[in-house]
Amino acid sequence: MDTTGRPNPLFRNLSAKIAAIPMILTALVIFVGGTAWTVIYSFTSSKLLPKKLFEWTDVINIGDWSLSIPTGIVWKSFVGLQQYERLWNTNRWMVSIENLFIYGLCSLVLSFIIGFVLAALLDQKIRFENTFRTIILYPFALSFIVTGLVWQWLLNPDFGIQSVIRGMGFVGFTFDPLYSADIVIYGVLIAGLWQGTGLIMVLMLAGLRGIDQEIWKAARVDGIPAWKTYLFIVIPMMRPVFITTLVIIASGIVRIYDLIVAQTSGGPGISSEVPAKYVYDYMFQGQNLGQGFAASTMMLLAVAIVVIPWAYLEFGSRKRG
Amino acid sequence: MTLSTAIAGADAVASRLKGPQGPKPRKRFSRRNIFIYGTLIVVALYYALPLYVMIVTSLKGMPEIRLGNIFAPPVEITFEPWVKAWSEACTGLNCEGLSRGFWNSVRITVPSVFLSIAIASVNGYALANWKFKGAEAFFTILIFGAFIPYQVMLYPIVIILREIGLYGTLWGLVLVHSIFGMPILTLLFRNYFTSLPEELFKAARVDGARFWGIYFRIMLPMSLPIFVVAMIIQVTGIWNDFLFGVVYTKPDTYPMTVQLNNIVNSVQGVKEYNVNMAATILTGLVPLTIYFVSGKLFVRGIAAGAVKG
Amino acid sequence: MTANSVEIRGLDLAFGAVEVLKDLNLEIPEGEFLVLLGASGCGKSTLLNCIAGLLDITGGQIFIKDQNVTWAEPSQRGIGMVFQSYALYPQMTVKGNLSFGLKNARFAKAEIEERVARAAEILQIQPLLDRKPAALSGGQRQRVAIGRALVRDVDVFLFDEPLSNLDAKLRADLRVEIKRLHQKLRNTMIYVTHDQIEAMTLADRIAIMRSGAIQQLGSPDEIYNRPRTKYVAEFIGSPAMNFIDGVVAERGFAAGDTTIPLDGYGWADGPKQGPAWLGIRPEHVATGELAQGKPFRQEITVELFEPMGADTLVWTTLAGQPFHFNLDGQHKVATGDRMTIGFDSARGSLFGKDTELRL
Known part of the structure; x- marks a missing residue:
């Protein structure tokens, strides 16, 4: 065996490289390639399924030598920002954006408040902590479809909460979010919070448990009341947990789809539509792919606005530090 | 600490020393405790209520539902809605109940869980112990990929699956689940393998074990807990999936969630709320069972899997 | 003159722009107990890992028994290594730990049995063969870790701070045991430590390292009485x-x-x-x-x-x-x-x- 020469670095660690092929393919083909493909096609007028990933139709002839270029369909149907113009002029998209905005904002604020308060309560060295946590977290194990259907039933005006309270004598009581266009998104919000706050609570609890117990002792020795300790010492210390939680909630909000499908199907009318549903409907039912691509590119943009600054703060500073 | 705060602190300590102090000799029915436990009990009731309503509704007959209130326990318990939900409920396309969806979900979940964990654990192991140039770059793309809305990648994958002849098949969906499970699982395994003592890995190399030898003989036997956590994440995640199921399968291979939605939101016929609730519970039963059985491991799993969103 | 057991020629190692080892040369004769001594971060463990083949070097050559092993796999270098944490495979019994390397080298079953038995006898761990590492004391773990190198019949033993996690009493006992083992086996041993007492008591020669270079190489007596640099003088004593x-x-x-x-x-x-x-x-x-x-x-x-x-x-x-x-x-x-x-x-x-x- 000749071991004197430096081996080809390409073959060093070969098994590891082979083992990483699925990861490399996923990263490059699906995440980078797929995303780029969708973004590029959002500038086209494609209405129906392209037959192939790329159409190798454009042929450049140089003498007797010819070259197919893989962007034929894009060149042929390139329409610039037309899909986006149309998107932002579509009422249904505007409703979707508005809903996402209301749902997102409320869900973000309420998740944080409810999650943190519950975590703080559970962190008081109470008995039955596990029982309480188990009950509050179980909805998270359920799918959005199940969640949506349960709350569709609970909010059913003829049989659900409204009818029960009317039955108790409050005849004029009205609470039927799923059937009134103005407040339907809040009906979805109730279900979403029920499903998701347990997770936020667990994350916050982990954050609280991660705080040095000496801080509490120091605060007590200094005579600082508990609420002040939380507000001025503990919460600022939990900044990293909050940021991570924020990113998790935000990227989840943008994706909201199943819950709407199950609970309201976008109704009444189009009053509870959301972007993800817009994308799906245009891609797979409306046969208007360009719209679907443009809408999904907008979703990507929304996530990028949240994730890129976070990644910069989280990893950029760490590299420098 | 300045002198004045030091004195103020000392005062506070002195005043505390007079009264009942510290959390230990706390009175059982202090106002603080009543507040904490009271709030938690109300909250727990709120969270538990939907499950309770689901169960009682599914055990009532339709006449009782029309007359009574949804919170009332069933007067006459009937299991007929469950039977109907399982084998007779209609989706608008067929009237085979949830059973077909259940078996489809099983046939999707089992291979997806195995394939995704096999791929991700080997990836994570390679990233943790056999770093090669560029590995971190691909990993970073993978992690950022976890944040890309699925909608962006739905269509390219449709085309890829069609090109390789898997579109509309169970195996196509298995592949999709393995791909989208990869970021979080790879992160999970990479972090876990990194936390294992590096010297064990070095010792095994000195002992002549190679990539696969170390993976199977040294790493796997030490990593059973993390494999359980990964299985919890994957089984619940894949079982609960709706979007991929509806996009990448055809009606006869629809997973349970899609089947459930089609049954409940079917516009045909009279709404049978008891059947709907029975069907809903049936669909939630697998993840709920895993949740209640696995306890702490589930919490660990979602804390790690939270990134998946 | 005895043959060199280990020879290092112009070894360089850099992680990116950071140079960890710079043009390092070292010759270790057969049977010598060499201690690499230095403060943490001086590159002594890194050097040991390079000799073991656990780190790819940037430049230079490494010879073991006159074989150029610069790019050989760790297991093909004729070295055995004892780690700070001992790194015993927790799921295997003592016997499993001892035979793992032999199984990887595809030795016959009878040969494995024989070698394990012989190592167990030398180290007096026969009664422990069926135990898991968790059920062993610190001293017993060290013996198993040494045994793992012993069964493979290696030329060179590498020790990476094997005593630094232990309490003072046990450390003194195990130090003696290592010394006794060296006297019995007469293998070349390279031993990394930051503890000058260990270095002085164990070594035939000590190499004092600083910032990736050897400051002085000499017998404990030379190092103590005639330190070559101010750093060595400060470090020892x-x-x-x-x-x-x-x-x-x-x-x-x-x-x-x-x-x-x-x-x-x-x-x-x-x-x-x-x-x-x-x-x-x-x-x-x-x-x-x-x-x-x-x-x-x-x-x-x-x-x-x-x-x-x-x-x-x-x-x-x-x-x-x-x-x-x-x-x-x-x-x-x-x-x-x-x-x-x-x-x-x-x-x-x-x-x-x-x-x-x-x-």
């Missing part, structure tokens, strides 16, 4: 050596008003003059009657003292600079006491101020 800041002149070593005679000093390269440090070990300072015979004597005032049992460390000022020395622990002192101390510069070390090298 406890309490640490005194360094008097001054100038080497014709009459002797001048520090402030004080002149210390340098008669009999073993110059490294002939007498020199210029700014220098004079290093005096605290244990080489005599007091009372013993001081009378020394070439240099001075009366000092006790400023501070630290009783340590056998000795008392006394702090004072000499030539306007802080100075400390050992006093017999039975000798009672008090702050403010005056006493005469004396030492012989021939036993000290001079270091040039510019190079920090021994003069």
